[in-house]
Structures are given as C-alpha cells and as structure tokens.
Amino acid sequence: MTLLRHCFFYLFVLIGPLSARAQNLSTDDFEHQLKKTPGAQLLDVRTPGEFGGGHLPGATNLDFRNPAFGQNLTALDKTKPVYVYCLSGGRSAEAAKLMREQGFSSVYELQGGYLKWTTKLKPIEGAKASPTAKAVTPAELKALSASNRLVLVDFYAPWCAPCQKMMPIMEQLQTQYAGKVLVVKADADASKALMQAYQVDEIPTLLLLKQGKLTERLIGLQSAAYLTDLLDKNL
Incomplete structure (x- = not known):
C-alpha cells in the first residue's frame, strides 16, 4: 500500500508540472490551436493604450492592472477555453493564474506575448x-548592392517594439559608416x-x-557594439 502511494506521488510530481507547462504555447501553436477551437475567447490583458x-x-481587452480586473473576468465564459496574452508574458502569466484560481477550465498563454507574435509577423489589427x-x-x-561594397538591410516595422529600440543604433551606424556602408531601411x-x-x-x-x-543574417535585437565589430571586420 505504501509503495502504491509512492507511485501516485511520483506520478503527480511528474505529470503536474508537465500539464502546467502545456498551457504555455509558442506563437505557432497558439495561432493554430486558437483557430481550431470553436468558441475560443481571446483576451489581451495589456493597457487600453497598448491595445x-x-x-x-x-x-477582447481587459487591463490586468485595473483594480477591477478580477471582477471584469465575469464577462467571460469559464467553461470555454481562454487564450491570453500581454506584451511579453509577465502580466498574462499572472492573469492566467488568477483565472485558473477562479475556476476557468482551460487557459492558454502566449509565450513571449505580443512582442514575439509581431516579430514572427503574425496577423494583427488596429496598428497604424x-x-x-x-x-x-x-x-x-540588387542595384544598390552592385554600386556599394557593403550594404546593411534593416527589416523593421513601426509597430515592432524591438525594431523601435534598434532605430537609434541604426541611425548611429548610418552616420558612423557614411560612405563606407549603405544602410537600407526596409519596411516589413x-x-x-x-x-x-x-x-x-x-x-x-x-x-x-x-x-x-549575403554574408550575415541577424535576427532580433542587436547591440551597437556587436554591429560595429561586424562592420569593421567586413570593411
């Protein structure tokens, strides 16, 4: 009997965390599962300004930082799956925890939040x-590359937060390497x-x-020091 209890205990320890982790979905899995789930509820817990x-x-937008957030959750159906996200995953994790405590049957979180979703060029609406x-x-x-020895192409979008962080760095490089490296801004x-x-x-x-x-492909936020070193090595 003691051995049986130990077996159940270890199963709980092993399966419990796996089950919890399974609620946190990658951008591709989040998009796929959301599409195939009838009656799914999609919840954005950022501020109205961010939304x-x-x-x-x-x-649907319900601000997690609003003191009435817990009460506002009553507008959702606890028996239907809820897909929740925020900017990068912090607020949505807290919101999902609260929702599970309130009895929501299925809550799925978007790994990396809206930032990861947009950098993967997933569909959005409301952005200007x-x-x-x-x-x-x-x-x-091709024509620019033929007339310039080094060309640095920056694929960006005005609604992409990491792109906005990169903007001052790209402007710095454009000035620093004027006449040596052509920086091309390509709106996604x-x-x-x-x-x-x-x-x-x-x-x-x-x-x-x-x-x-093409000699280098860099994805994501890059530091000025790294890019400077890269360009110097290729001049």
Missing part, C-alpha cells in the same frame, strides 16, 4: 502603418517581395550584403 496600438485579431513607408524591391536592392509591411526573396519571416532582421552576396 489601441495594435492587437491580435478579435481580441507608417504613411511614409516605401517599398524596397529585390531589383532595387511595404517590402513583402523583398522579404520573400530573402526568406525573412521575423523582425527585426538585418542582412549584410558584401559585394552583392
């Missing part, structure tokens, strides 16, 4: 595109053909072209 700057299609965005075509980049919303040509499916992405050939 107004862009959100997942069909999401830049009115000055101009497409960079594959032909234009406007330059779809270029992104397809170079198989870019996440932003920010930097491509370094040396004498027309």
Whole structure:
C-alpha cells in the first residue's frame, strides 16, 4: 500500500508540472490551436493604450492592472477555453493564474506575448502603418548592392517594439559608416517581395550584403557594439 502511494506521488510530481507547462504555447501553436477551437475567447490583458496600438485579431481587452480586473473576468465564459496574452508574458502569466484560481477550465498563454507574435509577423489589427513607408524591391536592392561594397538591410516595422529600440543604433551606424556602408531601411509591411526573396519571416532582421552576396543574417535585437565589430571586420 505504501509503495502504491509512492507511485501516485511520483506520478503527480511528474505529470503536474508537465500539464502546467502545456498551457504555455509558442506563437505557432497558439495561432493554430486558437483557430481550431470553436468558441475560443481571446483576451489581451495589456493597457487600453497598448491595445489601441495594435492587437491580435478579435481580441477582447481587459487591463490586468485595473483594480477591477478580477471582477471584469465575469464577462467571460469559464467553461470555454481562454487564450491570453500581454506584451511579453509577465502580466498574462499572472492573469492566467488568477483565472485558473477562479475556476476557468482551460487557459492558454502566449509565450513571449505580443512582442514575439509581431516579430514572427503574425496577423494583427488596429496598428497604424507608417504613411511614409516605401517599398524596397529585390531589383532595387540588387542595384544598390552592385554600386556599394557593403550594404546593411534593416527589416523593421513601426509597430515592432524591438525594431523601435534598434532605430537609434541604426541611425548611429548610418552616420558612423557614411560612405563606407549603405544602410537600407526596409519596411516589413511595404517590402513583402523583398522579404520573400530573402526568406525573412521575423523582425527585426538585418542582412549584410558584401559585394552583392549575403554574408550575415541577424535576427532580433542587436547591440551597437556587436554591429560595429561586424562592420569593421567586413570593411
């Protein structure tokens, strides 16, 4: 009998954490499961200001920092799955914990939150595109690469937070390497053909072209020191 109790205990220890972790989904799994779940409820727990700057299609906004958040959850159906996200995963984890405590049967969290969702170029709504965005075509980049020894292409979007953090760094590099390295800004919303040509499916992405050939592909936020070192080595 004691052995049997020990077996149940170890099963609980092993299976319990795995079950909890299974509620935290990658961007691809979150998108896939959300689409195939009838009656799914999609919840954005960021502030109304963040929500107004862009959100997942069909999401409902309930601000987790609002003192009435717990009470506002009564607007949701506890018997139906809830898919929840915030900016990067912190608030949504707290919200999901509270929802489970309140008796919600199925709560799924988006790993990396809205930041990861947008950098993977997943669909959003409510974000305003830049009115000055101009497409960079594959032909234009080829011509620029032919006349410039080093070309650094920055794939970005105005709604992408990591891209915004990179902006001062790119401006610094543009000034620092003027006449040596051509920095090309490629808006992800406007330059779809270029992104397809170079198989870019996440932003920010930097491509370094040396004498027309792709030599480096960098994905995600990069430091000024790292980029400076990279360019110096290729000059």
